[in-house]
Amino acid sequence: MSAALEYLRTSPLxxxxxxxxxxxxxxxxxxxxxxxxxxxxxFIAAGLVMALLAAVDLDYETYMEGGLLxxxxxxxxxxxxAVPLHRQAHHLKEMLVPLLxxxxxxxxxxxxxxxxxxxxxxxxxxxxxTVAPKSATTPVAIGIAEQIGGxxxxxxxxxxxxxxxxxxxxxxxxxxxxxxxxxxxxxxLGAVSHGVGTSRALHDHPTEGAFAGLSMGLTALLTSLxxxxxxxxx
Amino acid sequence: xxxxxxxxxxxxxxxxxxxxxxxxxxxxxxxxxxxLFGVLSVRRPGPQSGTLRVAxxxxxxxxxxxxxxxxxxxxxxxxxxxxxxxxxxxxxxSWTAGLATVAGLATLLVRRxxxxxxxxxxxxx
Numbered sequence: 001m002s003a004a005l006e007y008l009r010t011s012p013l014x015x016x017x018x019x020x021x022x023x024x025x026x027x028x029x030x031x032x033x034x035x036x037x038x039x040x041x042x043f044i045a046a047g048l049v050m051a052l053l054a055a056v057d058l059d060y061e062t063y064m065e066g067g068l069l070x071x072x073x074x075x076x077x078x079x080x081x082a083v084p085l086h087r088q089a090h091h092l093k094e095m096l097v098p099l100l101x102x103x104x105x106x107x108x109x110x111x112x113x114x115x116x117x118x119x120x121x122x123x124x125x126x127x128x129x130t131v132a133p134k135s136a137t138t139p140v141a142i143g144i145a146e147q148i149g150g151x152x153x154x155x156x157x158x159x160x161x162x163x164x165x166x167x168x169x170x171x172x173x174x175x176x177x178x179x180x181x182x183x184x185x186x187x188x189l190g191a192v193s194h195g196v197g198t199s200r201a202l203h204d205h206p207t208e209g210a211f212a213g214l215s216m217g218l219t220a221l222l223t224s225l226x227x228x229x230x231x232x233x234x
Numbered sequence: 235x236x237x238x239x240x241x242x243x244x245x246x247x248x249x250x251x252x253x254x255x256x257x258x259x260x261x262x263x264x265x266x267x268x269x270l271f272g273v274l275s276v277r278r279p280g281p282q283s284g285t286l287r288v289a290x291x292x293x294x295x296x297x298x299x300x301x302x303x304x305x306x307x308x309x310x311x312x313x314x315x316x317x318x319x320x321x322x323x324x325x326x327x328s329w330t331a332g333l334a335t336v337a338g339l340a341t342l343l344v345r346r347x348x349x350x351x352x353x354x355x356x357x358x359x
Contacts, residue, residue, distance in 0.1 A: 023298045042297040046304035053308070060309050067302030073292065074299045078263035079246045080289035082270035089275065095344070102339035110332035117327045123320030131324045135332055138303060139261045157310045158325060160303055165329050167297075173330070179337045181344060188337035192329050199296035209293075215336075217264045224259035 009056050012066030015049075019070055022048040035203075040167045042196060078137070078195070081213030084202065088183075088210040095183055095211070103215060106191045107222040110135045111230045126151055132231060134158040136223035137194040137216055144227050159194065166193020167200040182207040190215025238284030242292075245270040 008014055025048065026041030033039045053063055064071075114131045123131075130150035133141040138159045145155040170189050179185055182205050189197040190212035198216050202209030248269060250262030258265070270285075279285055307314075314321055 019301050020298070023295070023301055026297075040297065042300045042304055045298070045301045046307070049301065049305045050308045053305070060306060063305060064302060067305065070299060071302040075246050075250075075263040075266075076242050077292040077296055077299055078261075079242050079249070079266035079270050080292045082245075082267045082274060083286055083289035084293065085267075085271055086274040098340040098343040101343060102336045105339055106332050106336035109335040110328050112328075113331040114324050114328035118320045118324035121320040121323045123317060123324065127317060127320055127324075131321070131328070134325065135329075137261065137264070140259075140264075143259070143261075154310055154313060156303055157307050157314065158321070160300070160307060161325055162329050163300070164304075165326070166333075170333065173333065174337060177334065177337055179341060181341065184337055184340045184344060187340050188333050191336045192332040195296065196300055199293075199300070202293055202296065213267070217267055220264050221260050 009058060010062055012069070015063050015066030016069055018049060018052060019045065019067060022046075022052075037168050037172055040164070040200065042199070043164060043168065074195070078217075081198070081210075081217070084206060084210035085214050088207055091183055091207070091211075095187075098184070098187070099214075099218070102187065103191055103218050104222055104226070106188075107135065107219055107226055108230065110192060111223065111227055112234065115231065115234050129231060130154050131158055133223050133227050134162045135192050135194065136220045140220040140224055144224055148228060148231060160196070163193045163196025166197030170197055170200065171204060183211045186211025186213075187215045190217075191219045194219070235284050235288060238286070238288035241270065241273065241285045242266075242288055245273065 022045035023041050026039070026044035029044055030036070030039040030041055049063070053060070111132050114134060115128045118128045118131050126149065129148050130145055132148070132150070133144040133155065135141075136144065136159065138156050141155045141159045142152050144150075145152045166189050170193055171185070174185050174188060179188065185205075186201050186208040189201045189208070193200075194216045198209060198212035201212035246263050246266040249264070249266030252258070253260060253262045253265055274285070
Protein backbone atom coordinates (compact mmCIF):
# COMPACT_ATOMS: atom_id res chain seq x y z
CA MET A 1 0.00 0.00 0.00
CA SER A 2 2.66 2.52 1.01
CA ALA A 3 4.71 1.70 -2.10
CA ALA A 4 1.66 2.46 -4.21
CA LEU A 5 1.08 5.72 -2.36
CA GLU A 6 4.72 6.73 -2.73
CA TYR A 7 4.49 6.03 -6.47
CA LEU A 8 1.38 8.17 -6.62
CA ARG A 9 3.13 11.00 -4.75
CA THR A 10 6.32 11.12 -6.80
CA SER A 11 5.49 9.72 -10.25
CA PRO A 12 5.77 12.19 -13.16
CA LEU A 13 2.54 10.67 -14.51
CA UNK A 14 0.62 11.76 -11.41
CA UNK A 15 1.72 15.35 -11.90
CA UNK A 16 0.88 15.39 -15.60
CA UNK A 17 -2.61 14.18 -14.68
CA UNK A 18 -2.82 16.71 -11.83
CA UNK A 19 -1.73 19.56 -14.15
CA UNK A 20 -4.35 18.59 -16.74
CA UNK A 21 -7.05 18.14 -14.09
CA UNK A 22 -6.40 21.47 -12.37
CA UNK A 23 -6.29 23.21 -15.77
CA UNK A 24 -9.60 21.52 -16.61
CA UNK A 25 -10.98 22.86 -13.33
CA UNK A 26 -9.68 26.32 -14.29
CA UNK A 27 -11.43 26.20 -17.67
CA UNK A 28 -14.64 25.02 -15.97
CA UNK A 29 -14.45 27.88 -13.50
CA UNK A 30 -13.78 30.43 -16.27
CA UNK A 31 -16.83 29.25 -18.22
CA UNK A 32 -18.91 28.98 -15.06
CA UNK A 33 -18.13 32.60 -14.07
CA UNK A 34 -18.86 33.86 -17.58
CA UNK A 35 -15.16 34.60 -18.21
CA UNK A 36 -14.40 36.50 -15.01
CA UNK A 37 -10.94 38.17 -15.43
CA UNK A 38 -9.58 36.53 -12.27
CA UNK A 39 -10.67 33.09 -13.48
CA UNK A 40 -7.67 32.52 -15.78
CA UNK A 41 -7.12 28.75 -16.10
CA UNK A 42 -3.31 29.09 -15.79
CA PHE A 43 -3.73 31.08 -12.57
CA ILE A 44 -6.18 28.61 -11.00
CA ALA A 45 -4.26 25.51 -12.12
CA ALA A 46 -0.89 26.79 -10.85
CA GLY A 47 -2.43 27.77 -7.51
CA LEU A 48 -4.04 24.35 -7.06
CA VAL A 49 -0.83 22.52 -8.08
CA MET A 50 1.21 24.60 -5.60
CA ALA A 51 -1.29 23.81 -2.82
CA LEU A 52 -1.19 20.08 -3.64
CA LEU A 53 2.62 20.02 -3.77
CA ALA A 54 2.73 21.67 -0.35
CA ALA A 55 0.13 19.23 1.00
CA VAL A 56 2.12 16.13 -0.02
CA ASP A 57 5.48 17.83 0.70
CA LEU A 58 6.95 17.46 -2.79
CA ASP A 59 9.56 19.80 -4.30
CA TYR A 60 9.32 21.68 -7.61
CA GLU A 61 12.11 19.66 -9.28
CA THR A 62 10.20 16.39 -8.84
CA TYR A 63 7.00 18.04 -10.07
CA MET A 64 8.84 19.30 -13.17
CA GLU A 65 9.80 15.75 -14.24
CA GLY A 66 6.15 15.50 -15.27
CA GLY A 67 5.62 19.20 -15.91
CA LEU A 68 8.45 19.25 -18.42
CA LEU A 69 6.43 17.10 -20.84
CA UNK A 70 3.80 19.84 -20.96
CA UNK A 71 6.37 22.66 -20.81
CA UNK A 72 8.23 21.52 -23.97
CA UNK A 73 5.08 22.10 -26.04
CA UNK A 74 5.54 25.86 -25.53
CA UNK A 75 8.09 25.87 -28.39
CA UNK A 76 5.78 24.34 -31.03
CA UNK A 77 2.90 26.48 -29.72
CA UNK A 78 4.99 29.61 -30.32
CA UNK A 79 5.67 28.46 -33.90
CA UNK A 80 1.93 27.76 -34.28
CA UNK A 81 1.19 31.46 -33.65
CA ALA A 82 2.08 31.88 -37.34
CA VAL A 83 -1.35 30.44 -38.19
CA PRO A 84 -3.61 33.10 -36.61
CA LEU A 85 -1.19 35.69 -38.00
CA HIS A 86 -1.51 34.14 -41.48
CA ARG A 87 -5.30 34.44 -41.18
CA GLN A 88 -4.89 38.16 -40.39
CA ALA A 89 -2.23 38.83 -43.04
CA HIS A 90 -4.57 41.25 -44.88
CA HIS A 91 -4.35 43.60 -41.86
CA LEU A 92 -0.57 43.60 -41.79
CA LYS A 93 0.23 46.25 -44.38
CA GLU A 94 -1.95 48.94 -42.81
CA MET A 95 -0.50 48.13 -39.38
CA LEU A 96 3.13 48.40 -40.47
CA VAL A 97 3.75 51.95 -39.23
CA PRO A 98 2.03 51.45 -35.83
CA LEU A 99 4.05 48.25 -35.44
CA LEU A 100 7.39 49.82 -36.32
CA UNK A 101 6.87 52.86 -34.06
CA UNK A 102 4.70 51.77 -31.13
CA UNK A 103 6.54 48.56 -30.29
CA UNK A 104 10.11 49.96 -30.03
CA UNK A 105 8.90 52.98 -28.01
CA UNK A 106 6.74 50.72 -25.80
CA UNK A 107 9.68 48.38 -25.21
CA UNK A 108 11.92 51.31 -24.20
CA UNK A 109 9.25 52.55 -21.79
CA UNK A 110 8.78 49.05 -20.29
CA UNK A 111 12.50 48.54 -19.66
CA UNK A 112 13.31 52.08 -18.52
CA UNK A 113 10.35 52.44 -16.16
CA UNK A 114 11.05 48.99 -14.65
CA UNK A 115 14.67 49.89 -13.83
CA UNK A 116 13.83 53.35 -12.47
CA UNK A 117 10.85 52.21 -10.37
CA UNK A 118 12.80 49.37 -8.75
CA UNK A 119 15.61 51.83 -7.97
CA UNK A 120 13.21 54.41 -6.52
CA UNK A 121 11.59 51.78 -4.28
CA UNK A 122 14.88 50.60 -2.83
CA UNK A 123 15.72 47.54 -4.92
CA UNK A 124 19.39 46.76 -5.56
CA UNK A 125 21.15 46.66 -8.93
CA UNK A 126 20.66 42.90 -9.34
CA UNK A 127 16.91 43.33 -8.88
CA UNK A 128 16.84 46.20 -11.43
CA UNK A 129 18.57 43.97 -13.99
CA THR A 130 16.19 41.13 -13.19
CA VAL A 131 13.00 43.14 -13.69
CA ALA A 132 14.29 44.91 -16.86
CA PRO A 133 13.57 42.10 -19.41
CA LYS A 134 10.21 41.00 -17.90
CA SER A 135 8.12 41.95 -20.97
CA ALA A 136 9.93 39.43 -23.17
CA THR A 137 8.76 35.83 -23.37
CA THR A 138 10.26 33.67 -20.58
CA PRO A 139 13.12 31.91 -22.46
CA VAL A 140 14.31 35.20 -23.97
CA ALA A 141 14.07 37.06 -20.67
CA ILE A 142 16.16 34.38 -18.96
CA GLY A 143 18.81 34.62 -21.68
CA ILE A 144 18.99 38.42 -21.35
CA ALA A 145 19.24 38.29 -17.54
CA GLU A 146 22.14 35.85 -17.81
CA GLN A 147 23.95 38.23 -20.17
CA ILE A 148 23.56 41.36 -18.05
CA GLY A 149 23.95 39.97 -14.52
CA GLY A 150 20.37 39.62 -13.31
CA UNK A 151 19.09 36.59 -11.38
CA UNK A 152 17.93 34.13 -14.09
CA UNK A 153 15.77 31.99 -11.75
CA UNK A 154 13.82 35.06 -10.62
CA UNK A 155 13.33 36.37 -14.17
CA UNK A 156 10.96 33.50 -14.95
CA UNK A 157 8.86 34.55 -11.94
CA UNK A 158 8.70 38.21 -13.01
CA UNK A 159 7.81 37.37 -16.62
CA UNK A 160 5.05 35.06 -15.42
CA UNK A 161 3.71 37.80 -13.13
CA UNK A 162 3.78 40.29 -16.05
CA UNK A 163 1.94 37.68 -18.13
CA UNK A 164 -0.67 37.12 -15.44
CA UNK A 165 -1.24 40.88 -15.14
CA UNK A 166 -1.99 40.90 -18.87
CA UNK A 167 -4.39 37.96 -18.65
CA UNK A 168 -6.18 39.21 -15.54
CA UNK A 169 -6.35 43.03 -15.79
CA UNK A 170 -5.07 43.78 -19.36
CA UNK A 171 -8.37 43.66 -21.29
CA UNK A 172 -10.22 45.58 -18.55
CA UNK A 173 -7.59 48.33 -18.55
CA UNK A 174 -7.75 48.58 -22.36
CA UNK A 175 -11.55 48.93 -22.10
CA UNK A 176 -11.06 51.76 -19.63
CA UNK A 177 -8.58 53.44 -22.01
CA UNK A 178 -11.28 53.06 -24.71
CA UNK A 179 -9.04 51.02 -26.98
CA UNK A 180 -11.56 49.06 -29.07
CA UNK A 181 -9.52 48.20 -32.20
CA UNK A 182 -8.71 44.49 -31.84
CA UNK A 183 -5.44 44.90 -33.71
CA UNK A 184 -4.24 47.59 -31.28
CA UNK A 185 -5.46 45.65 -28.22
CA UNK A 186 -3.53 42.60 -29.39
CA UNK A 187 -0.36 44.60 -30.03
CA UNK A 188 -0.49 46.10 -26.55
CA LEU A 189 -1.17 42.79 -24.75
CA GLY A 190 1.58 40.93 -26.61
CA ALA A 191 4.06 43.75 -25.98
CA VAL A 192 3.78 43.64 -22.17
CA SER A 193 2.46 40.16 -21.38
CA HIS A 194 3.97 37.81 -24.05
CA GLY A 195 2.43 34.32 -24.35
CA VAL A 196 0.16 34.47 -21.32
CA GLY A 197 -1.38 37.74 -22.51
CA THR A 198 -1.58 36.26 -26.01
CA SER A 199 -3.54 33.27 -24.75
CA ARG A 200 -6.08 35.60 -23.14
CA ALA A 201 -6.23 37.66 -26.36
CA LEU A 202 -6.75 34.51 -28.47
CA HIS A 203 -9.60 33.55 -26.18
CA ASP A 204 -11.24 36.99 -26.48
CA HIS A 205 -10.96 37.52 -30.27
CA PRO A 206 -9.02 35.89 -33.16
CA THR A 207 -7.67 39.20 -34.53
CA GLU A 208 -6.55 40.25 -31.06
CA GLY A 209 -4.76 36.93 -30.58
CA ALA A 210 -3.00 37.11 -33.94
CA PHE A 211 -1.60 40.58 -33.29
CA ALA A 212 -0.67 39.66 -29.74
CA GLY A 213 1.38 36.74 -31.08
CA LEU A 214 3.12 38.97 -33.61
CA SER A 215 3.75 41.63 -30.99
CA MET A 216 5.15 39.04 -28.55
CA GLY A 217 7.67 37.85 -31.14
CA LEU A 218 8.81 41.35 -32.08
CA THR A 219 8.97 42.44 -28.44
CA ALA A 220 11.21 39.47 -27.63
CA LEU A 221 13.58 40.62 -30.36
CA LEU A 222 13.41 44.32 -29.39
CA THR A 223 13.89 43.58 -25.68
CA SER A 224 17.04 41.56 -26.30
CA LEU A 225 18.41 44.43 -28.44
CA UNK A 226 17.34 47.32 -26.18
CA UNK A 227 17.93 46.07 -22.61
CA UNK A 228 21.75 46.34 -22.86
CA UNK A 229 21.42 49.88 -24.29
CA UNK A 230 18.97 51.07 -21.63
CA UNK A 231 20.92 49.70 -18.66
CA UNK A 232 24.12 51.24 -20.01
CA UNK A 233 22.36 54.64 -20.07
CA UNK A 234 20.54 54.45 -16.72
CA UNK B 235 -1.99 15.63 -38.95
CA UNK B 236 1.49 14.14 -39.25
CA UNK B 237 2.25 16.55 -42.09
CA UNK B 238 0.98 19.41 -39.94
CA UNK B 239 3.15 18.37 -36.98
CA UNK B 240 6.11 18.06 -39.36
CA UNK B 241 5.67 21.62 -40.64
CA UNK B 242 5.39 23.05 -37.13
CA UNK B 243 8.23 21.06 -35.54
CA UNK B 244 10.37 21.38 -38.69
CA UNK B 245 10.11 25.18 -38.56
CA UNK B 246 11.03 25.12 -34.88
CA UNK B 247 14.03 22.88 -35.55
CA UNK B 248 15.30 25.13 -38.34
CA UNK B 249 14.70 28.17 -36.11
CA UNK B 250 16.63 26.66 -33.18
CA UNK B 251 19.56 25.66 -35.39
CA UNK B 252 19.80 29.00 -37.22
CA UNK B 253 19.60 31.00 -33.96
CA UNK B 254 22.54 29.05 -32.48
CA UNK B 255 24.51 29.03 -35.72
CA UNK B 256 24.30 32.82 -36.25
CA UNK B 257 24.26 33.67 -32.51
CA UNK B 258 20.98 35.62 -32.90
CA UNK B 259 19.47 37.15 -29.73
CA UNK B 260 16.00 35.67 -30.50
CA UNK B 261 14.52 32.39 -29.27
CA UNK B 262 14.39 29.57 -31.86
CA UNK B 263 10.59 29.19 -31.76
CA UNK B 264 10.09 32.90 -32.55
CA UNK B 265 12.24 32.51 -35.69
CA UNK B 266 10.26 29.31 -36.35
CA UNK B 267 7.06 31.35 -36.21
CA UNK B 268 8.43 33.75 -38.84
CA UNK B 269 9.45 30.78 -41.02
CA LEU B 270 6.05 29.09 -40.75
CA PHE B 271 4.37 32.41 -41.59
CA GLY B 272 6.51 32.52 -44.75
CA VAL B 273 5.61 28.91 -45.61
CA LEU B 274 1.89 29.60 -45.15
CA SER B 275 2.05 32.76 -47.28
CA VAL B 276 3.62 30.79 -50.15
CA ARG B 277 1.60 27.57 -49.87
CA ARG B 278 -1.77 29.11 -48.90
CA PRO B 279 -3.23 25.91 -47.40
CA GLY B 280 -7.01 25.29 -47.38
CA PRO B 281 -9.04 25.35 -44.16
CA GLN B 282 -8.76 21.54 -43.79
CA SER B 283 -4.94 21.59 -43.84
CA GLY B 284 -3.20 19.54 -41.15
CA THR B 285 -0.88 22.44 -40.31
CA LEU B 286 -3.81 24.67 -39.43
CA ARG B 287 -5.48 21.95 -37.38
CA VAL B 288 -2.31 21.14 -35.42
CA ALA B 289 -1.69 24.84 -34.75
CA UNK B 290 -5.27 25.48 -33.66
CA UNK B 291 -5.11 22.46 -31.36
CA UNK B 292 -1.94 23.73 -29.69
CA UNK B 293 -3.24 27.27 -29.33
CA UNK B 294 -6.69 26.38 -28.02
CA UNK B 295 -5.09 25.43 -24.70
CA UNK B 296 -2.05 27.71 -24.70
CA UNK B 297 -2.57 28.59 -21.02
CA UNK B 298 -2.13 24.93 -20.03
CA UNK B 299 1.44 25.05 -21.34
CA UNK B 300 2.30 27.90 -18.94
CA UNK B 301 1.17 26.04 -15.81
CA UNK B 302 4.52 24.28 -15.08
CA UNK B 303 6.58 27.53 -15.28
CA UNK B 304 4.03 29.36 -13.16
CA UNK B 305 4.22 26.71 -10.43
CA UNK B 306 7.94 27.62 -10.27
CA UNK B 307 6.93 30.86 -8.52
CA UNK B 308 6.71 28.81 -5.30
CA UNK B 309 10.48 28.27 -5.32
CA UNK B 310 11.09 32.02 -5.07
CA UNK B 311 8.22 33.00 -2.78
CA UNK B 312 10.71 33.89 -0.01
CA UNK B 313 12.72 36.38 -2.10
CA UNK B 314 9.56 37.98 -3.42
CA UNK B 315 8.18 38.39 0.11
CA UNK B 316 11.41 40.07 1.24
CA UNK B 317 11.57 42.52 -1.68
CA UNK B 318 7.85 42.84 -2.27
CA UNK B 319 7.78 46.65 -2.58
CA UNK B 320 10.33 47.17 -5.40
CA UNK B 321 9.16 43.96 -7.10
CA UNK B 322 5.45 44.80 -7.07
CA UNK B 323 6.00 48.49 -7.80
CA UNK B 324 8.45 47.85 -10.63
CA UNK B 325 6.27 45.20 -12.22
CA UNK B 326 2.92 46.94 -12.00
CA UNK B 327 4.08 50.47 -12.88
CA SER B 328 6.26 49.50 -15.83
CA TRP B 329 3.71 46.97 -17.08
CA THR B 330 1.01 49.66 -17.04
CA ALA B 331 3.31 52.25 -18.65
CA GLY B 332 4.27 49.81 -21.43
CA LEU B 333 0.67 48.81 -22.13
CA ALA B 334 -0.57 52.41 -22.23
CA THR B 335 2.33 53.51 -24.46
CA VAL B 336 1.84 50.81 -27.08
CA ALA B 337 -1.96 51.10 -27.04
CA GLY B 338 -1.93 54.92 -27.17
CA LEU B 339 0.74 55.27 -29.87
CA ALA B 340 -0.71 52.53 -32.07
CA THR B 341 -4.20 54.06 -31.79
CA LEU B 342 -2.85 57.48 -32.85
CA LEU B 343 -0.97 56.02 -35.80
CA VAL B 344 -3.89 53.85 -36.97
CA ARG B 345 -6.20 56.91 -36.86
CA ARG B 346 -3.73 59.07 -38.76
CA UNK B 347 -3.70 56.56 -41.59
CA UNK B 348 -7.49 56.63 -41.53
CA UNK B 349 -7.92 52.88 -41.63
CA UNK B 350 -10.84 51.43 -39.75
CA UNK B 351 -10.28 48.41 -37.55
CA UNK B 352 -12.91 45.99 -36.41
CA UNK B 353 -14.25 47.32 -33.17
CA UNK B 354 -14.91 45.39 -30.03
CA UNK B 355 -18.37 45.42 -28.52
CA UNK B 356 -18.55 47.86 -25.62
CA UNK B 357 -19.01 45.05 -23.13
CA UNK B 358 -15.89 43.16 -24.22
CA UNK B 359 -14.66 41.23 -21.23
